[in-house]
Amino acid sequence: MGDCCDGPGYQTVFSDRFAKRVARMYRKRGLDPTQTHMVSFLTEHGIRDASVLEIGGGVGEIQIELLSHGARKATNLEISRSYEAEAAVLLADSGMIDRVKRRIVDIATSPDEVEEADVVVLHRVVCCYADYRRLLSAAASHATRLLVFSYPPRNLFSRMIISCENLLQRLRGNDFRSFVHSPAAMIKAAEAQGVFVSYRHRGLSWCIVGFERLAPAI
Numbered sequence: 001m002g003d004c005c006d007g008p009g010y011q012t013v014f015s016d017r018f019a020k021r022v023a024r025m026y027r028k029r030g031l032d033p034t035q036t037h038m039v040s041f042l043t044e045h046g047i048r049d050a051s052v053l054e055i056g057g058g059v060g061e062i063q064i065e066l067l068s069h070g071a072r073k074a075t076n077l078e079i080s081r082s083y084e085a086e087a088a089v090l091l092a093d094s095g096m097i098d099r100v101k102r103r104i105v106d107i108a109t110s111p112d113e114v115e116e117a118d119v120v121v122l123h124r125v126v127c128c129y130a131d132y133r134r135l136l137s138a139a140a141s142h143a144t145r146l147l148v149f150s151y152p153p154r155n156l157f158s159r160m161i162i163s164c165e166n167l168l169q170r171l172r173g174n175d176f177r178s179f180v181h182s183p184a185a186m187i188k189a190a191e192a193q194g195v196f197v198s199y200r201h202r203g204l205s206w207c208i209v210g211f212e213r214l215a216p217a218i
Contacts, residue, residue: 014058014080014082014083015082016082016085016086018082019058019059019082019083019085019086019087020086022058022059022061022086023059023061023086023087023089023090026059026061026090027090031061031062031065033203034123034150034203034205034206034208035061035062035065035123037201037203037208038062038121038123038148038150038208038210039062039065039066039069041146041148041199041201041208041210042066042119042121042146042148042210043066043069043070045145045146045198045212047066047069047070047071047118047119047146048070048071049070049071049072050066050070050071050072050117050118050119050145051071051072051073051074051075051117051118051119052066052067052071052073052074052075052117052118052119052120052121053074053075053077053114053115053116053117053119053120053121053142053143054074054075054076054077054120054121054122054123055077055107055120055121055122055125055135055139056077056078056122056123056124056125056128057076057077057078057121057123058078058083058087059083059086059087059090060074060076060083060087060090060091060100060102061090062121062123063076063100064090064091064094064096066119066121067094067096067099067100068094068096071119072099073099073100073101074099074100074101075100075101075102075103075114075115075117076100076101076102076103077103077104077105077106077107077114078102078103078104079104079105079106081104084102087102107135107138107139107142108129108131108134108135108138109134111138111141111142114138114142115142116142116143116144117142117143117144118143118144118145118146119143119145119146119147119148120139120140120142120143120146120147120148121147121148121149122135122136122139122148122149122150123149123150124150124206125149125150126149126150126151126179126181126186127151127152127162127178127179127180127181128176128178128179129179130177130179132179132181132185132186132189133185133189136149136186136189136190137189137190137192137193139190140189140190140191140192140193140194140195140211141193143193143195143211143213144213145212145213146210146211146212146213147190147195147210147211147213148199148208148209148210148211149186149190149208149209150206150207150208151181151183151186151206151207151209152180152205152206152207153183153202153203153204153205153206153207154180154181154182154183159180162178162179162180165178183207183209186209187209190209190211191211194213194214195211195212195213196211196212196213196214197209197210197211198210198211198212199211
C-alpha cells in the first residue's frame, strides 16, 4: 500500500511463507492478544448483522472471529496476493467462505472503489504506510459505526527497532519500510472524518485506538 507497499519489497516481506506462518499460528493459538482486544472492543459495541471492512487483513483471522460473533459479512482489502491461498483454506475450514469478499485494492489511493461498512479494522497496517493521513482518512470515512486500528508505541525503543529493521531491508536491497507515526496525528486524521475516540489500549508492542461515529440526530 502506498509508496512503501506497492513495490516488490512488500511482496517479499509479506510472502506465501509469511502467510502460511500466520495461518498456522492462528490454527494453533487463535488470535494474538492485540487482535483479541480489538475484537473485544468491537463486539462490546454490538456487531450483530454488521458489515466488516478489514484493510490489510492478511489471511483474515479477525474477520473469521467477527463473523463468528454475529457480523453478517466481511470484505478484506490487500495489495499482496500471497495471502489468498491460506485465506481460502481458513474460510473453507470455518464454513464462512460465502460471507467474505477478498479484493486486491488500496483504499488510500482508490477510496471510491470500496463500499462503506459498519465496522472498519486495520491491524498492523498504519506502520507499513508512509502516508498514514491518507490511509486513515479513507478508512474513517468508510466506517459508518466503528473504526479500530493498532500501531506500535512511539518511543525511543520502538524507533530504534524500526530504524534497525529499515537499515536491514536497505542492505538487502528491499524497498519496504516501516514507520512509527505520531499517535496524536493519526488520531487527528481519523477524527477529521467525524469519528471520536472511545477506546484505548496500550501494550508493550502494539497500541490500539477505537472510534465511534455519532448517530445522526433525529
